[in-house]
C-alpha cells in the first residue's frame with residue numbers, strides 16, 4: 001500500500017477568493033475522494049459477469065467487496081482476475097521522487113495507460129460466477145480501508161438470463177462530453193424523469209463524442225467520468241467511439257484513452273459472435289441483441305473485417321429485438337449532412353444494407369448535434385437520400401397519434417428500421433436542412449430513453465428540462481405485410497435563419513478560478529517592452545507597476561484607471577504568476593475576459609490566444625479591429641499542454657485599442673481552470 | 676493562501692504521433708464549418724496539428740487533394756510524427772499514388788520509436804499498399820512484422836490470410852489463422868479458417884465446424900454454401916445441389932424488392948457458380964462489385980467471362 005503522502009491535492013490554487021460567476025453551477029461536479037482519482041464505475045456485464053474499474057494515484061491493495069445484502073458485503077474479489085494498468089512516465093523523463101520510486105521492474109511490466117497523468121494506477125476487477133438478474137451492493141477497498149462510502153449508490157444488477165422477456169429501459173445519448181452546462185442538464189433531466197416515473201434505467205449507451213475536443217485522458221476524466229459519475233457507478237455504459245475520441249484513440253490498433261477507459265466483450269462472452277476487438281462488439285440483454293460498430297476509423301466496405309463480423313453476428317442473432325449503434329448517422333441534416341460526408345454516406349451505402357437484411361429494428365447514432373427520428377424505413381441507400389419507396393409507414397409511430405410502427409414477430413429482413421440521431425446531449429446544436437426520412441427534427445438538448453417490454457419498444461426524447469418531446473413505438477406481433485410508400489409524408493422545408501447569432505464558448509461546469517477578477521498584476525503602459533522576454537517567468541521588470549484589475553478608461557469602472565492614455569494609441573501589458581500542481585491533470589485553461597479592442601495572451605512565452613489583432617504584436621501589432629460586442633467573454637487557451645508546467649507559470653497579456661481616437665479602453669481578465 | 680505546491684508528477688511526454696494536444700471544445704458544426712474555423716486558426720499560426728485536423732475534415736468531404744496538401748505541409752512541420760505518414764499514405768493511396776504511399780511509409784518506418792503499435796500500423800499499411808501492387812511476398816513480410824508488434828490485432832491476421840491465399844500458401848494460411856484465433860478469439864478468423872480448409876481441399880476437416888455453425892445459425896445461406904463446397908469436393912453432388920438451392924431460396928427471400936447488400940450478392944453469385952449457372956453468377960458478381968465488394972470479385976467476373984467466351988467459341 002502506498003504511503004498517504006503520495007496523495008496530492010490535484011491542482012493547487014494561488015487564489016480562491018473569486019468574484020467570478022459565469023452563471024454555471026459547479027455543485028454538479030463530483031471529484032472522488034483521495035486516493036481515488038477516478039471513481040469506481042461499471043463495465044462489461046452479463047448474467048454472471050460484472051467489471052468494476054477505478055483509478056488511484058499511486059498503487060493500492062485493490063479489493064472489491066460485494067453482496068446481495070448491503071449491510072453484509074460477504075463476497076470478495078480475492079480470487080477475481082484484476083487487470084492493473086499504469087502511467088509511470090517515459091524513459092528518460094524527469095520525475096519527482098514518489099513517481100520515480102514507482103518505476104520498479106515489477107510495475108514496468110504492467111500494461112501501460114496511453115496518456116494518463118503520471119502515477120495513475122487503473123484497476124479493472126473482473127467479477128464472475130454472479131447470479132443473473134440480481135442486485136449486488138459493492139465497495140472498493142485498499143486492503144481493509146474502505147474507499148467508497150456506504151451510501152447505497154455503489155451497486156449493480158446483473159443481466160437477466162439471455163432470452164428472458166422482461167421490461168428493460170436504457171438511456172441513449174451522444175455528443176455530450178463538453179463539460180458545459182447543457183451536458184449536466186441533460187443528465188439531470190434523465191435522472192429526474194426516471195426517478196419521477198419510478199423506473200430507473202438498466203444500462204446506457206453512449207453514441208460517441210464523450211470527451212471533446214480530442215478524447216485526451218484528462219478530457220475523459222472531467223467531461224465524461226466526473227460528469228456522469230453518479231450514473232457510471234451503478235449502471236453500465238456501453239460505448240462507441242466518436243470522431244473526437246478518434247483524434248487520440250485508434251480503432252485499427254485498439255490503443256488510446258478511449259480504449260483505456262472502457263472494457264467491452266471481445267470473445268462473445270455476452271452473446272453474439274466474438275469480435276476479437278474492442279472497436280466493435282455485441283451483447284445480449286434479455287430478449288434484445290445489441291451491436292456496436294466503429295464508424296470512425298475502420299473500413300466499412302463489404303470485404304472488411306468489421307462487415308464480415310457484422311454479417312456473421314446478425315446471421316446468428318436469435319433475440320426478439322435487434323438494436324445497432326455507432327457514431328456517424330446514415331441519415332441526418334443536423335449539424336452534419338449525410339448527403340455530403342463520406343463517413344456518413346459510407347455507413348448508409350455499405351452498412352445499412354447488411355443491417356436491414358439482418359432484420360435490425362432500431363439504429364442509434366450521434367455526431368449530428370440535434371435530435372432526429374425517422375419514420376419506419378427500409379432500403380434507403382442512395383445519395384442523396386430520398387423518401388420515395390423507402391418509407392414503410394409514414395405515421396408518427398405514437399400509439400396516441402397515428403399508431404405504433406408494426407413489424408412481424410421475430411426477426412425478418414427488410415421489415416423496417418427506425419433511425420434515431422441522438423447527438424443532442426451537450427454540444428452546441430445545429431441544423432443544415434431537411435432530411436426527408438425524418439418524422440421529427442428537434443433542435444434541443446436532450447437524450448433518449450428506450451423501453452422494451454415484450455413485443456413493444458418505445459423510444460422517447462426527453463429534453464434538458466425533462467419535457468418529453470417525442471415518442472415513437474414499434475410493435476412486433478403476428479405477421480405484418482410490407483408495402484413501400486411511393487409518395488410518403490414530407491417534412492416541412494427547413495429555412496436557415498438569415499441572421500444566426502454567433503455562439504459564444506461557455507465555461508466548464510467543473511472549474512476553478514486560478515486568477516480572479518480584481519487581482520493584482522504587474523503592468524506597463526505608455527511604452528512597449530522590447531522583445532518577448534516579458535511574457536516569461538524570471539523577467540526583471542523595471543518601469544513596470546503593480547495595479548489591480550480592471551484596467552482602462554471610459555465607460556465602466558476601473559480599479560486602475562488609465563486616464564493618461566485617453567485619445568492615444570493605447571496599449572497595456574500585464575504579467576501574473578500562477579501555480580499548477582500537476583500540468584498533466586489540466587483539461588482546459590481559459591480566460592474570462594472583458595477587453596477593448598484586441599488582445600494577445602501568452603503562457604510561459606507561448607502565444608495561447610489572439611483576439612481582434614490580425615498580425616504581429618507589441619508596438620508592431622497590426623489589423624486591430626474595434627470590438628463590437630460588450631461585456632466579458634470566455635476564450636479557451638490553445639496549446640496549453642505544450643507550455644504549461646508543474647509549479648510556477650506565467651500568464652502575460654497585451655491589449656491594444658483599434659485607433660488613437662478611442663474613448664474606451666478596457667482589460668479585465670481572469671484565468672479559469674477546468675480540472 | 677498557498678496550498679501544496681508540487682509534490683510529484685511531471686508532464687507526460689507522449690509521442691507526438693498519437694497525441695494532438697490542441698484543445699478545441701468549440702462547436703463542431705459540420706466539416707465545412709470546421710474547415711472555416713481551422714483555416715482561420717491556421718492563418719494566425721500554422722501547426723502540424725491544425726493542418727492534420729483540417730486534412731481529416733477535407734477527407735470527410737472527399738476533398739483528397741486538399742487533404743494531401745495539408746498533410747504534406749504537416750509532415751514538413753512535424754517530421755517526427757508517425758501519425759501524419761499514416762494519414763498521408765492513406766490519402767496518396769486513395770488518389771492512386773501507390774508508389775508515393777509506399778515510399779512515404781518506408782521512410783516513416785525508419786523512425787526509432789517506442790510506439791510499437793503505431794509502427795505496426797505502418798507495417799500493415801505498407802503491406803496493404805504492396806498487396807495492391809501485387810507484390811504479395813513483400814507485403815507478407817510487412818504483415819508478419821505488423822503482427823509481431825501487436826499479436827492481438829485481428830485485422831492483420833485477416834490481411835495475412837488474404838496474402839497467403841494470393842501466394843497459394845495454403846498450409847501457412849491455416850496455421851496463421853490458428854495463431855490469430857488463439858490470440859484474439861475472433862469469430863471471423865474461425866470463418867476464415869473454414870474457408871482456408873475448403874481452399875486447401877480439406878473437406879472432411881471443414882465439415883464438423885460447418886455443421887456446428889448450421890445448427891446455431893438463424894440465417895443459414897453462407898453455411899449451406901460452404902457445406903455444398905465441401906460436399907462437392909467429396910463428390911456428393913446431389914446433396915450439394917440441395918444445399919445450394921436452399922441457400923438461394925433463403926437469399927431470394929431476404930433480397931426481395933430491395934437493393935441487396937454486396938455480401939449477400941456475392942453469396943448468391945457463388946451459389947449459382949457452384950451450380951454451374953455461370954451467367955447468373957456473373958450477373959450477381961457484377962452487382963456485388965457495384966455495391967462495393969472487392970475481394971476476389973473482379974477476378975471471378977473475369978474468369979466467368981472467359982469461360983462464357985470459350986463456350987461461345989466452341
Ligand SMILES: [Fe+2]
Pocket residue numbers: 175208209242243244327366367368
Ligand atoms: Fe462527432
